[in-house]
Amino acid sequence: MPDYDYKLIGKSVPRIDAKAKVTGEALFSADLKFPRMLVAKILRSPHPHARILNIDTSRAEKLAGVHAVVTGKDTAGEKWGVFRYTRDQQLLCVDKVRYLGDEVAAVAAVDEETAEEALRLILVDYEPLPAVFDCWSAVTPDAPRLHDEYPRNINVEVKIEVGSVDETFAKCRLVREDTFLAEEDSYFMSEPYAVVANCHADGSVEIWMPNASPHTKAKALSNALRLPLSKVNVRKITIGGAFGGRSDVFPAEFICSLLSIKTQRPVKLVYTREENTIATRMGHAMLTTHKTGVDSDGRVLARETVCWLDGGAYSSTGPIATSVPFLCHEQAYNVPNVRFYGYRIYTNKPVRGMIRIHGRSFACGVDTQLDMIGEELGIDPVTMRLVNARRPGETTPTGSHVASCGLVECIQRTAEESNFKEKFKKSPPNRGIGIGIMSVQTGFPLGIRGGSQAFIKFHEDGGATVISGVVDNGQGNDNMLVQIAAEELGLPMEEIRLISADTESTPTDAGSYSMISTFGGGNAVKRAAEDARAQLFEVASEMLEADPEDLVARDRKIFVRGAPDAGVPLPKVVRQALLLGRPVMGRGAFNPDVDQSREWIKNPRGQLSQAFSFGATVAEVEVDPETGQVKALDVTCAQDCGFALNPLIVEGQFEGSVAMGGQGGMLGEEHRWHKGHCLNPTMLEYKIPTIKEMPRIKPIIVETIDPGGPYGAKEAGMSVAMSSAQAYCCAVGNALGIYFNHYPLTPERIRDAIDRKQESQGIKTAWDIEPARIIQPEPKS
């Protein structure tokens, strides 16, 4: 059992970074200013698909105040891809543009106005090409190809098959197939993307930008700039949210570095909100067809899922993005026979990446279909989920052992606290209740960058500095590291400083995008602190004439357990260690126990993540059938986060997850298009939730003490984000007696579904949508 006698761990202590944020002291990338700094702007493609015939920059170069102009010619056509086999995005387009917004040229000038004028003076000759804007047209054999080497525009193909799906279907009590569609969604992190690059006479470049892994950014930039990794220094900076949208490498950081090197001056590039939306990443549109077979108890015996993801113009995190919706599902639901075909398809639209509620049509489809099956069999939604929920000690179809799992408790507690079963049976007209369940990874196999390392050094007065590569995107990672170190060293948090997320001074870390910061970085810092403490105890044991094993560090003192009054002050031990020539230098490392031979496409088998979070959310809503408006009333959400290192922060993650996953993600957030133009790239038109719409939220923290996590902790919040979308979806459906299959549930869609309902009979989805089908292979040319 865990030692609950912690001084700081498990306590809702205020975050160490909060004071700098409430006073305006915290600096974000766009706040940086250096002497002689230039301003950069990017010229973007006005065509969704076109060949570049010529770029004439001569007039722009002559404009007073312009210091540099760069085009694809300056880049040697360098391509970026998350994987070696997905390098398809030129950091400045050389031969072709593939979406409205693709980077064509950039300038550095003395101010923004001059930079903008210079862009207008760059003349680009384009030969427009036919374009494709949706998956259905993109996969037709005669569709225009975005990338010559990808026939039918199929960028990524993931195939997973475990068990005997077809034979099992034949034995099922009930088999049904339904299709679900979700439109693109976006991060709308508060901070628009910005980058500052500052090159130096020694050939090094410093770069600041919002990121989810400084070391990944530095490696990609070092490749593209052809500089040694030690000369590309990504610096720490306050980051205004990520939600998956800062994981990738963007042309802008390369362009800004290139302009800085070319001008030998600092260069700042700040994206407009529109650029942040179209030229970083957005969520995939996704079409999902689930075929599910159950026995008479509602137990799912087999499922076949085919998914088409609209990937936009380039690969980005494609292999991960295509796989994760299925992997979350195989973790949450115990389905022995599964077949998954996932296709990520190129279209002439902005590039899609991972997003916090990745796979709305997959996840909401699974839960909506379970409710349909439940209705047919006379089984309520809670029982349907309990019957199929993952239990601890089991192994997922693709071979991940699940060490800790509190899913059943999450379902039971959310159902009980919301009084689900009673409300589901008889709710007032137009009121509804729904439940969703989910599981999310705590890390992926990431090769040499999959682990985390940390150092701890001491100051002469007994204070300490923690050095870690972990990045904080706003979720509280900095605080997590310090809280852990303070616990282990017996120091107040105020006496611990943190150096983090700086690629020059901090060691490697896996980044925050795979939900592993606490599990990986937290464990590494814990081990470094344990190592430092052991060194302190060695010295203190001589001072106290006691066995190191009997010593305790707490309240800036080291003492024999049970005798705090006879202890020595920690600063004295630190100084004694220096005198003895045995200075205290803590170091720790953690590599998650995952199968490094697992690969997203070639080998999707083996331990995916050492730990998994599990969650359940219940939403209660009221729908106005006249207008299609939904009012969310109450949301009860539970997640097994292993152990809550700081309950205040964990609750904040849950609450933010409900806002983004359920309230925004299911009720309104989507992009609209016209021939490749995003019609709502800004905050005026893309509606994210405000404080006015938010329901009452009841967060429930479930703890299972994962054997590998620091103090038992694992990922905190993502299972709520995703299950919130499912819960909202099922709740709106329950309110109206409609099974929704096109998301998000905007008032227009709800009204349309109500109109169609009068015509429909039987248990069926609101809309007939052409299913996602297995695409027959075609030889690569």
Next chain:
Amino acid sequence: MKKQLLSIRVNGEQMELAVKPNATLMDVLREDLGLTGLKEGCSEGACGACTVLMNNEPIRSCLTLALEANGSEILTIEGLATGGHLHPLQEAFVEKGAVQCGFCTPGMILASKALLDRNPRPDDEEIKTALAGNFCRCTGYAKILEAVRAARDGDVGSEGS
């Protein structure tokens, strides 16, 4: 473009500045005065990250020309703590966990201050109405609401320094 004279009191300090007629208040505060606590989130008045108080009223500094502020008193987040002591709203935001990424925080706190100054006892609906123009993508607003309630009730501990 010929610059014009702007006479303005910012965080208690009277100053005269030469500004371009088309410069926004946001640009002048951020670029000329280095008050980067206010943020540019959308540049179209939707997100509220650029909120400052002009004569105690919350305004969007991205939609306000600097010259419109001539003769007025401006408070930015940098001017809120006095003598090294956090304002009760700042303390409440720290203690109640209302701060995550922090990008919206300055605007959120200033909008809350304007509310509490004109209505010291707002109910939940009044708080929500006052903050409906300030987007937060991280918190789901629950702890922000709690923090404003706590500041209203004087329920803030010893955290600020």
